[in-house]
Structure formats: structure tokens, C-alpha cells
Amino acid sequence: xxxxxxxxxxxxxxxxxxxxxxxxxxxxxxxxxxxxxxxxxxxxxxxxxxxxxxxxxxxxxxxxxxxxxxxxxxxxxxxxxxxxxxxxxxxxxxxxxxxxxxxxxxxxxxxxxxxxxx
Amino acid sequence: xxxxxxxxxxxxxxxxxxxxxxxxxxxxxxxxxxxxxxxxxxxxxxxxxxxxxxxxxxxxxxxxxxxxxxxxxxxxxxxxxxxxxxxxxxxxxxxxxxxxxxxxxxxxxx
Numbered sequence: 001x002x003x004x005x006x007x008x009x010x011x012x013x014x015x016x017x018x019x020x021x022x023x024x025x026x027x028x029x030x031x032x033x034x035x036x037x038x039x040x041x042x043x044x045x046x047x048x049x050x051x052x053x054x055x056x057x058x059x060x061x062x063x064x065x066x067x068x069x070x071x072x073x074x075x076x077x078x079x080x081x082x083x084x085x086x087x088x089x090x091x092x093x094x095x096x097x098x099x100x101x102x103x104x105x106x107x108x109x110x111x112x113x114x115x116x117x118x
Numbered sequence: 119x120x121x122x123x124x125x126x127x128x129x130x131x132x133x134x135x136x137x138x139x140x141x142x143x144x145x146x147x148x149x150x151x152x153x154x155x156x157x158x159x160x161x162x163x164x165x166x167x168x169x170x171x172x173x174x175x176x177x178x179x180x181x182x183x184x185x186x187x188x189x190x191x192x193x194x195x196x197x198x199x200x201x202x203x204x205x206x207x208x209x210x211x212x213x214x215x216x217x218x219x220x221x222x223x224x225x226x227x228x
Binding site: 004006033041042043044045048055056058059091093098099100101102103104105106107108109110111112114 | 120148149151153158159160161162163166168206208209210211214215216217218219220221
């Protein structure tokens with residue numbers, strides 16, 4: 001998993017604070033996907049971004065969550081006014097081209113950020 | 119209901135034993151991806167299957183996709199403690215998001 005870099009690995013926040021999670025895709029990849037893994041649940045898609053564009057945010061909660069992937073720098077997943085239910089592992093994946101069900105290559109995942117809300 | 123159902127949910131085997139994990143889709147698959155996740159870590163890509171009847175192997179792990187492309191199995195031969203972890207199958211149905219099964223937690227007892 002050395003290719004996709006996520007930081008921090010662990011993040012602790014108090015209720016009401018903001019959480020910022022960062023993801024640097026693999027070299028040469030310009031497509032980034034964010035997933036959330038709740039305790040004892042599977043991975044759920046949140047958002048798909050290309051550089052400077054949000055392509056698909058159908059899995060994002062409508063409030064408090066936002067994502068960006070600027071021209072320079074990592075992709076950021078931002079959670080405002082965190083609540084206990086936001087505690088989860090957040091994973092970022094990347095691909096060199098837009099990934100679809102027809103793709104002949106996988107999405108490559110980072111090690112995730114484990115967010116804990118006190 | 120989930121599009122991808124994995125079974126069993128958890129599996130405990132003695133080192134050296136063979137085991138099989140299944141992944142069943144409610145719809146025809148275009149591609150099926152197997153990942154392994156160790157506790158507290160990220161997902162490691164294992165194998166991808168696209169053609170009906172396709173079979174791939176990597177070291178002691180073999181994955182197959184059935185002819186109808188609605189079920190895949192992951193088989194581990196002579197399991198070792200290093201095989202322990204959570205095995206996830208993933209597939210694409212819509213454009214951009216990979217859907218995952220709930221995972222199979224494998225424990226290998228030395």
C-alpha cells in the first residue's frame with residue numbers, strides 16, 4: 001500500500017470539532033475515491049474526484065461532509081462539527097483512469113485514517 | 119440488501135488446512151476484485167477476474183469466477199498464519215464506485 005498515502009493514520013476529535021483527512025494518490029493517478037468503513041460494516045463509497053472536480057458524490061452525507069482535490073496537493077475529506085457516529089475508518093483509493101465496473105484494473109487503496117470522536 | 123454476499127462471515131482453520139471463501143452477486147458481474155485487509159491496515163489487492171470461467175492463482179491463493187459471472191470463490195491451500203485477515207470481494211455495477219461484500223474474517227491457528 002505504499003503508493004496511496006493517507007494521513008493521519010489516527011485522528012481523535014471531540015464532538016463539534018472539524019476533522020481533515022488527507023490522501024495523496026499513487027504517482028500518475030489523477031482519480032481519487034473515498035470510502036468509509038464503519039465498525040462491523042463493509043466499505044461504503046462516499047465520493048469520486050478528479051483534479052479540481054467532484055465527479056460523483058452520491059455516497060456523501062448531505063451535511064457536514066465535503067471533499068476536494070485541488071490542482072496541487074492531496075485530496076482532502078473534511079468533516080465539520082463531528083459527531084460520535086462519524087467514528088470510522090476512512091479509506092482513499094486511486095486509479096490512473098476513471099474506474100468503472102468495466103475497468104481492467106483495480107482501485108489501489110491507502111492504509112486509511114481511523115477517526116475517533118470523543 | 120447487499121449486492122455482494124460473502125460466506126462465511128468468519129472462518130477459523132488450523133494451519134495447513136485448505137479453505138474456501140465465496141462471494142455471490144445479485145447481478146451479473148463485469149469484474150470481480152479480491153482484496154485482503156489486515157486489522158488496522160488498508161486493503162491489499164489480490165486478484166481481478168473478468169471472464170466467465172476465469173481462474174487466477176497467486177502463491178497459495180486461487181480465485182475463480184463462475185461461467186455465469188455471478189459467483190466467485192477464493193481458495194487457500196495449506197493455510198498459514200500469514201493468511202489471516204479479512205478478505206473482501208469487490209465489484210462495479212454503476213459507474214464509479216466499487217461495491218464490497220461485508221468481508222470474511224479468517225483466523226489461522228498455528
